[in-house]
Amino acid sequence: MAYLNANIPVEYAQIRREYLYDLKKHHGEVEECIIFGMSAITGRSPLFHCIMENGAVYYRLPISAFIQRGFKPSDVPKRRLDELVLWNCFSYYPAVTSWDILDGQAGKYIGKDKKWHPGAYLFTVDFAHPESNILDTDHSEIPQEHKCAHILALDDGNYAAQPNNRLIWDIPSFTVKDNIPDWKVQTNEWNVEDTSKWRTEDTDKFFYEIEEKKNKCPC
Numbered sequence: 001m002a003y004l005n006a007n008i009p010v011e012y013a014q015i016r017r018e019y020l021y022d023l024k025k026h027h028g029e030v031e032e033c034i035i036f037g038m039s040a041i042t043g044r045s046p047l048f049h050c051i052m053e054n055g056a057v058y059y060r061l062p063i064s065a066f067i068q069r070g071f072k073p074s075d076v077p078k079r080r081l082d083e084l085v086l087w088n089c090f091s092y093y094p095a096v097t098s099w100d101i102l103d104g105q106a107g108k109y110i111g112k113d114k115k116w117h118p119g120a121y122l123f124t125v126d127f128a129h130p131e132s133n134i135l136d137t138d139h140s141e142i143p144q145e146h147k148c149a150h151i152l153a154l155d156d157g158n159y160a161a162q163p164n165n166r167l168i169w170d171i172p173s174f175t176v177k178d179n180i181p182d183w184k185v186q187t188n189e190w191n192v193e194d195t196s197k198w199r200t201e202d203t204d205k206f207f208y209e210i211e212e213k214k215n216k217c218p219c
Contacts, residue, residue: 001130004039005049006094008151009123011035012069013159015050019065020058030073035066038125040094045085046125046149046161067157076157083111084160087147090127098123107152107169109162119152119160121169144187 015033017026037049039060047060064081067073102121111117126148129141149161169175201209 001093001095001128002040003130004041004092006038006040006096006125008036008038008048008096009098011066011122011153013050013066014069014071014073015052015058015061016065016067016073019061028073030067032069033066038094038096040089040092040125040127042091043088045081045088046094063151063159063161066159068153068159071157079158083113084158085149086162086166087149090145090147091129093128093130095126095128096123097126101171102150102169105169105171107150107167109152109160109166109168111166116168117154117156117160119154122151122153122159125149125151125161144185146186 011034013033013035014030017029017031018024020026031052033050033052035048035050039047039049041047045062047062048066049057049059050061050066051057062081063084064079067076099121102124105121106118107121108116108118127146147163147165149163150167152160152162154160168180196213198210198212201211203209
């Protein structure tokens with residue numbers, strides 16, 4: 001698992017030039033770029049790295065800094081970062097995955113404006129805690145708090161990062177129902193070794209027996 005920085009599937013895009021000048025000038029202008037990586041910092045929005053045509057690299061820009069190639073800047077609505085990204089990163093340890101079943105598929109997310117925003121799947125960022133010797137102060141492995149971030153290329157030219165519980169995917173050969181799920185948040189931790197009802201036999205056998213533990217308590 002990556003720490004802090006991670007490779008992502010490269011995305012040829014345009015960068016809003018004001019983000020290269022600390023939002024102080026060059027508003028409304030863009031230049032070509034390739035987004036190639038990301039940073040995950042607990043408590044901050046996912047941040048992205050890009051390289052420009054002059055060979056310079058710029059790190060840690062929010063997803064709102066970019067629009068898709070082929071769009072005129074004047075045709076792409078400027079949206080607040082918190083409209084495009086619902087949650088900050090849950091840890092410094094991002095896992096980047098491109099799910100085959102979602103590759104190139106259309107989807108839509110419900111925004112804070114209560115409207116559906118359509119787009120296409122690019123890849124997914126998930127978060128975890130790396131190992132037990134590091135103090136776990138984040139929420140990435142609490143079942144009811146876990147969220148991933150699916151990265152989308154929106155139909156309006158923007159990009160977005162949204163969790164499962166804000167997204168509906170459209171796979172025409174399978175997703176034939178139109179209802180919005182009324183599911184509940186997962187709160188269970190699924191563990192097959194947290195029981196006192198069984199144990200393995202004390203032996204050097206390769207195919208050892210599993211036996212039920214007898215309750216010796218007289219109560």
